[in-house]
Amino acid sequence: MSNTPMPPFLSGLELSRRLYIEAVRPLLEEAAPGTPHSAARLGSGSEVLGFDTTGPTTRSPHRDHPLRLQLFLHRHDVPRTAGRIRHVLAEHLPDTFHGRPVRDGVEVTHTAPWFTATLGFDPAHLTPQDWLAAPTQLLAEVTAGAVFHDGLGELARARAALRWYPHDIWLHVLACQWQRVSREEALVGRCDEVGDEIGSAVAAARLVRDLMRLCLLMDRRYPPYGKWLGTAFVHTSAGHRLTPVLTAAVTAGDRHGREKHLGHAYETVAGLHNQLSLTDRVEPTAPPHRFTRALTARITDPALKRLQLVGSVDQFVDNAEVLTRPELARAVYASAMSARRPAAPSS
Numbered sequence: 001m002s003n004t005p006m007p008p009f010l011s012g013l014e015l016s017r018r019l020y021i022e023a024v025r026p027l028l029e030e031a032a033p034g035t036p037h038s039a040a041r042l043g044s045g046s047e048v049l050g051f052d053t054t055g056p057t058t059r060s061p062h063r064d065h066p067l068r069l070q071l072f073l074h075r076h077d078v079p080r081t082a083g084r085i086r087h088v089l090a091e092h093l094p095d096t097f098h099g100r101p102v103r104d105g106v107e108v109t110h111t112a113p114w115f116t117a118t119l120g121f122d123p124a125h126l127t128p129q130d131w132l133a134a135p136t137q138l139l140a141e142v143t144a145g146a147v148f149h150d151g152l153g154e155l156a157r158a159r160a161a162l163r164w165y166p167h168d169i170w171l172h173v174l175a176c177q178w179q180r181v182s183r184e185e186a187l188v189g190r191c192d193e194v195g196d197e198i199g200s201a202v203a204a205a206r207l208v209r210d211l212m213r214l215c216l217l218m219d220r221r222y223p224p225y226g227k228w229l230g231t232a233f234v235h236t237s238a239g240h241r242l243t244p245v246l247t248a249a250v251t252a253g254d255r256h257g258r259e260k261h262l263g264h265a266y267e268t269v270a271g272l273h274n275q276l277s278l279t280d281r282v283e284p285t286a287p288p289h290r291f292t293r294a295l296t297a298r299i300t301d302p303a304l305k306r307l308q309l310v311g312s313v314d315q316f317v318d319n320a321e322v323l324t325r326p327e328l329a330r331a332v333y334a335s336a337m338s339a340r341r342p343a344a345p346s347s
Contacts, residue, residue, distance in 0.1 A: 010098060011047055011050070011052055012041070012045065012046070012047025012048075012052050012067070013041055013047050013048070013050070013145065013146045015067055015097065015098055015100060016041040016047075016067055016068065016069045016146070016148075017041070017146065017148050018097070018098070019067050019069065019097050019102065020039045020069055020148045020149070021148070023093055023094065023097065023102075024039070024069065024071070024089065024093070024106055025039070025149075027085075027088050027089055027092055027093065028071065028085060028088075028089075030088060031081070031084050031085045031087075031088035031089075032077075032081040032084060032085055035073065035077055035081055035085075036073070036074055036077070036151045036152055037071055037072060037073055037149070037151050037152065038071075038072040038111070038147065038149055038150045038151055038152045038153075038154065038155045039069060039070065039071055039072070039147070039148045039149045040069065040070050040072070040145060040146060040147040040148060040150075040155055041068060041069045041070070041145050041146050041148070042070060042118075042141065042142050042144075042145040043068070043070070043118060043141050043142070043145070044141055044324075045065075045068065045141075046228070048141055048144050048145040049140060049141070049144050049224060049228060049232070050144065051228050051231050051232075065100070065101070066100065066101040066102060066103065066104065066105035067097055067100045067101070067102055067105050068105040068106070068107070069105065069106055069107070069148070070106075070107045070108075070109065070114065071085070071106060071107065071108045071109070072109060072110060072111050072114065072152060072154065072155065073085075073108065073109070073110060073152075074110070074152060075110045075112070078108075078109065078110050082108045082109070085108050086108050089106050089108075090103075090104075093106070111152070111154045111155060111158060112124070115142065115158060117326075118138060118141070118142055118326065119134050119138055119139070119142060119162075119326050120133065120134065120326030120327060120329065120330045121134075123158045123161045123162050124157075124158070124161070126161060128166075128168075128169060128301070128303060128304060129333070129334075129337075131165055131166070131169045131312070132169070132172075132173075132311070132312045132313065132333060133312075133313050133326075133329055133330040133333035133334070134312070134313070134326070134329070135312075135313055135314045135323040135324070135326075135329050136222040136223045136224070136312065136314055137222070137223075137224050137225040137314070137323060137324070138323075138324075138326060138329075139162060139222045140221075140222035140223075140224050142158075142159065142162060143159055143162050143163055143222070147159070164220050168299050168300060168301040168304050169304070170217075170220075171278065171295045171296070171298055171299050172295075172296075172299060172304050172307065172311065173217060173311050173312050173315065174214070174217055174218070174278070174295050175291075175292045175295035175296045175299075175309060175311075176292075176309050176310065176311025176312070176315050177210065177213060177214045177217055177311065177315065178214065178288050178289070178291040178292040178295065179288075179289070179292045179309045179311075180210045180311075180315065181207060181210050181211065181214070181266075181288040182287065182288035182289040182292060184203060184206060184207055184210070185207060185262070185266075185287075185288060187199075187200075187203035188200050188203045188204050188207070188255055188258050188259055188262065189255055189259060191203055191255075192254075192255035197254075200255050200258065201250075201258070204249050204250060204252070204258040204262060205250050207249075207262055208246045208249055208250050208262075208265075209229065211242070211246065211265055211266075211269055212229055212230070212233040212242075212246065213229070214269060215233060215236045215237075215238050215239070215242065215269060215272065216232060216233060216236055218236075218237075218269075218272050218273065218276060219236045219237055221235075221236065223314075225320065225323065225324075237272070238268060238269070238272055241268060242265055242268055242269075245261050245264050245265050245268070246261070246265055248261040249261035249262050249265065266284075266288070267284045267285060270282065270283075270284035270285075270286065270291065271284055273291055278295060278298060279291075279294035279295055279297070279298055280294065282294050292309065296309075307337075310336060312333075313329045313330075313332060313333045314329075316336065317329070317332055
């Protein structure tokens with residue numbers, strides 16, 4: 001057995017930062033001296049959310065995945081210099097950096113088209129529909145990560161605009177998340193009453209997931225997709241209290257155990273709601289629809305008040321092929337909203 005000490009763990013974000021400083025920035029100066037730019041590691045990847053530092057395999061995370069980062073140029077510099085910069089990087093970047101592949105990992109672009117491709121819209125021009133058609137995983141990916149240099153000053157503005165929902169949008173998605181709980185809370189018992197034990201267990205698990213996402217929304221954190229939901233949840237303000245309760249709910253052997261643990265969880269989450277002071281106090285033992293009603297009553301935007309309680313796209317869609325492709329997510333959201341509008345009167 002080798003006694004060679006294991007090298008210290010370096011997160012993917014730290015490796016991308018070092019790649020930019022030690023290799024990319026000098027080559028950029030060679031290819032296009034004095035060109036203003038910003039550099040960051042945003043977008044998909046566990047390291048962007050800071051989740052490549054957890055678990056038993058942290059010493060060698062994603063060894064075959066290339067290091068990635070984005071170089072953003074002024075709009076007018078992209079057609080003039082981006083091709084030359086890409087060529088120099090392709091010719092002179094090392095094949096590997098601290099053991100990770102590098103080739104084709106550096107994207108050279110402008111902020112507006114990058115955000116549009118990643119989210120489906122330019123954050124300089126946000127509408128309520130943009131917010132609600134954007135999967136929370138994608139919003140998390142562009143507001144987390146790291147900016148290594150912001151010579152353009154555009155990344156800070158874009159990320160600040162996307163940091164969290166506007167107040168009325170937040171109230172709306174919270175109300176819709178409570179609505180999801182309200183729709184399904186009785187199913188744990190009803191499935192059991194007809195002898196559907198597995199259906200009761202599935203209903204409990206769905207409720208646990210909805211409560212986890214609700215806690216993340218209350219903490220002003222965009223819920224990530226399923227792979228990282230539990231990891232993100234334990235870092236919420238109630239994660240340490242609720243994790244054992246929710247774990248007990250999904251592992252309980254019968255309906256009564258599930259309902260008991262879920263009941264405790266409902267009261268804890270209701271207490272979190274009251275601490276936010278978004279509405280008048282609601283009794284912690286009140287049924288979930290009371291929280292939906294209280295939040296909806298506080299929305300001031302008339303257009304949002306008219307929306308039915310289906311919420312953001314990932315509150316009614318659960319397909320990774322849709323939620324990782326912004327053009328599909330926006331199309332599904334638009335279709336759902338169109339289907340719910342009253343038909344125009346015939347002439």
